[in-house]
Amino acid sequence: MHKIIVANYKMNGSKKLYRHILNKLNKLELKDTALILCPPFLYLPFFKISNDAIHLGVQDISNTINKKSTGQISPKMAKEFGAEYSIVGHSERRSLGETDELINQKINVLLSSDMTPILCVGEKSKDENLNIVLKQLKDAIKGIKNHFELIIAYEPVWAIGTGEIPSIAHVNKVAKSLRKFLDKVDVDYKILYGGSISDENYQDMARSEIDGFLIGGISLEVNKFIEIVKGIDNE
Numbered sequence: 570m571h572k573i574i575v576a577n578y579k580m581n582g583s584k585k586l587y588r589h590i591l592n593k594l595n596k597l598e599l600k601d602t603a604l605i606l607c608p609p610f611l612y613l614p615f616f617k618i619s620n621d622a623i624h625l626g627v628q629d630i631s632n633t634i635n636k637k638s639t640g641q642i643s644p645k646m647a648k649e650f651g652a653e654y655s656i657v658g659h660s661e662r663r664s665l666g667e668t669d670e671l672i673n674q675k676i677n678v679l680l681s682s683d684m685t686p687i688l689c690v691g692e693k694s695k696d697e698n699l700n701i702v703l704k705q706l707k708d709a710i711k712g713i714k715n716h717f718e719l720i721i722a723y724e725p726v727w728a729i730g731t732g733e734i735p736s737i738a739h740v741n742k743v744a745k746s747l748r749k750f751l752d753k754v755d756v757d758y759k760i761l762y763g764g765s766i767s768d769e770n771y772q773d774m775a776r777s778e779i780d781g782f783l784i785g786g787i788s789l790e791v792n793k794f795i796e797i798v799k800g801i802d803n804e
């Protein structure tokens with residue numbers, strides 16, 4: 570599997586919309602691209618996948634396996650409904666107070682349950698020092714000793730849902746610093762880009778040194794999403 574495209578449906582959708590989306594995605598024939606679909610927890614049971622290229626993920630996970638955790642969902646529960654991945658540390662959760670420490674706990678909980686984290690990192694504003702991105706990554710995986718798998722989504726917060734995207738040079742600079750650090754860690758990783766990816770700009774961004782995309786808004790517009798997926802798969 571060469572490229573990865575993750576759909577983060579956030580708090581969108583309905584049974585009707587997801588039926589429509591899945592009808593189309595299940596028919597896709599992909600050569601070298603894996604799709605990871607991350608619906609809200611409640612809809613996981615409706616995600617009947619009949620396509621080997623498609624995998625399921627969730628948008629968040631409990632930081633503990635302690636059952637006295639009202640409102641939380643454990644990896645064991647998510648796995649029972651087919652989820653193999655979980656987004657962790659999305660900026661929309663960090664903005665609710667999720668700390669690097671909580672994110673580190675969630676990654677540990679996921680890895681001990683054989684689920685793969687999709688860790689989101691990214692600077693808040695355009696003028697912020699990019700060292701923050703590397704620090705978010707280091708804090709998230711601090712203390713992990715054994716070999717592990719990780720997907721990192723570089724999502725500059727200022728690019729999420731705004732229609733603005735960073736330059737390829739900017740994305741390459743961040744990806745290079747993350748790779749330089751990760752190449753010294755016992756980890757298999759992929760680096761994705763997320764933030765305002767659309768059918769109009771994905772080809773440009775695909776020229777940067779990344780392994781795929783994390784897509785929000787456009788993942789709900791299934792025809793445009795499929796255009797992106799096919800375009801990437803045919804590269």
Ligand code: 13P
Nearest residue numbers: 577729730764765785786
């Ligand atoms: P948009 O693609 O809507 O900008 O969202 C990106 C994102 O937050 C994916 O996690």
